[in-house]
Amino acid sequence: MTISITGSDAPPTAPRRSGSQVSLLALGTFAVGTDAFVVAGFLPQMADELGVTEAAAGYSVTVFAICYAVFSPLLATVTATVPRRRLLVAALVVLGLANLGTAVAPNFALLMTSRVLAALGAAAYTPNAGAVASSLVTAERRGRALALVVSGLTVATAIGVPLGNLASRVMGWRSALGLVALLCLLIGAGLAVLLSKLPGGNRVPLAARLSVLRNPGVRLILPVTVLGMAAAYTAYAYAIPAFDAVGISPDAAQWMLFLYGVGAVAGAQSSGRLTDRFGGTRVLVVGYAVMTCTLVAFGTLTLTSAVLPVPVGVLAFAWGASSWCQTPPQQHRLIAAAPNEAPLVIALNSSGIYIGIGVGTLVGGLAGAGDATWMFFSGAVIAVIAAVLLVATGRVARHG
Incomplete structure (x- = not known):
């Protein structure tokens, strides 16, 4: 964007x-x-x-x-x-x-x-x-x-x-x-x-728009956006078969999608205020921890025959919240790293979001959309990698 x-x-x-x-x-x-x-x-x-x-x-x-x-x-x-x-x-x-x-x-x-x-x-x-x-x-x-x-x-x-x-x-x-x-x-x-x-x-000129990538802080922070969104979207495009694998019928899946969406709105709205108070890195660490636990819980449910619609609904909400809580703190970190080029780094962050969505969907489909276990656990692994990279680059962004 x-x-x-x-x-x-x-x-x-x-x-x-x-x-x-x-x-x-x-x-x-x-x-x-x-x-x-x-x-x-x-x-x-x-x-x-x-x-x-x-x-x-x-x-x-x-x-x-x-x-x-x-x-x-x-x-x-x-x-x-x-x-x-x-x-x-x-x-x-x-x-x-x-x-x-x-x-x-x-x-x-x-x-x-x-x-x-x-x-x-x-x-x-x-x-x-x-x-x-x-x-x-x-x-x-x-x-x-x-x-x-x-x-x-x-x-x-x-x-x-x-x-x-x-x-x-x-x-x-x-x-x-x-x-x-x-x-x-x-x-x-x-x-x-x-x-x-x-x-x-x-x-x-396009070269001028991309010149901000010469900033080492920006180059280190943007991959966190890509990995974080990739983790969130390993299963989302395949949500109907994924929910079916945890006992939610296709007819009932719309309610889980709704809960995911409510969580997305809540995560996006609250993370901005929390970032102002605690800093972008801390908010993201919590977000990736929640995402990892949520995806592991989903993956574990696919290995059982349990049908637990209420816990699945709670997990769907947490999945949405942890997926969409990422943007405000990442923007905060990028602007701190390049305060004079805020519009450009926000634009690059938005492109990173969509690259992450594309990569996550690709990874999620590698084992076939019927393999929800792979989708959820692969997403959890990517979330852990994002968190490790986040911590490693946490000091790059001022006040991040």
């Missing part, structure tokens, strides 16, 4: 109007988040209809995430001078059409192609939505505006994915993706009508 504060010095619109525009931008990030993760809600049906294994179908998440991470800095460079409203509307149109392509794809190859196009739209939309939101409000309200837009992604894990699972069971997975496409196009139309005209910015 490449964030530039384009137009941040432009005079904001009237508070009421700017508030509605920021809310609409947040709906757009909700649509992006739902699109990115909704496959987890109907993976078995999609794999069955396309004639591929569930592990192969899960790689559609890998392709989306890796392409997002790669395209984000490239698109930020290429589209730097494009007016913001035009860019955001175009991004949502691309995302909507890509979802329609996924919904009607007759085979797996075309579905994967459509996921690449969806990643293009998402990579163009999310970073610029945050930058535009910050430019629409006064300086003292920019933090809240940015938080609202970014919260669309975490809320999507709480609501969008379970709703996608429900829609797929009622109407089929293709119709569920069609609804996501419709949402993208409707929000795009709303932005075309309601969003203020904002100019593009100055073109910044």
Whole structure:
């Protein structure tokens, strides 16, 4: 996610109007988040209809995430001078059409192609939505505006994915993706009508955007983001078969996905405050410890015949919370390591998140989506590696 504060010095619109525009931008990030993760809600049906294994179908998440991470800095460079409203509307149109392509794809190859196009739209939309939101409000309200837009992604894990699972069971997975496409196009139309005209910015060469990687602190901290998200996502794309392996039927899995999402929101919201109080490294150590214990507990349950829906629900909540508590403390550590280049390191951290999601999904599917034991225990091992690397680099970030 490449964030530039384009137009941040432009005079904001009237508070009421700017508030509605920021809310609409947040709906757009909700649509992006739902699109990115909704496959987890109907993976078995999609794999069955396309004639591929569930592990192969899960790689559609890998392709989306890796392409997002790669395209984000490239698109930020290429589209730097494009007016913001035009860019955001175009991004949502691309995302909507890509979802329609996924919904009607007759085979797996075309579905994967459509996921690449969806990643293009998402990579163009999310970073610029945050930058535009910050430019629409006064300086003292920019933090809240940015938080609202970014919260669309975490809320999507709480609501969008379970709703996608429900829609797929009622109407089929293709119709569920069609609804996501419709949402993208409707929000795009709303932005075309309601969003203020904002100019593009100055073109910044890609080499300049990536120059911050010469900072040794940044180079040491970013791999923690990749490993942490990889650990969290070894099983998430395969959530339906994974929950089935611990005694939760596909029909009941939507409630576990909902609890995961509630945990994700709680973890993201609380970790920011805890980071301010205790420092990013301490918060992350606790987060990785919780993640490791949670994934080990899930893996152990797969080796038994016990059906324990309440403990599984608690574990699903902890899984979501430990997965999404990582971003605020990692941003804190990166900004402390490169205080004069905060927008760039936040952007690189976001790319690291999606690389981690892609890697985790790839690792989770290596033994096949039917091997939930592998998915959970491999995630736990990666979480331990992330924690070790975190401790080893803990002194790099000032006040980390």
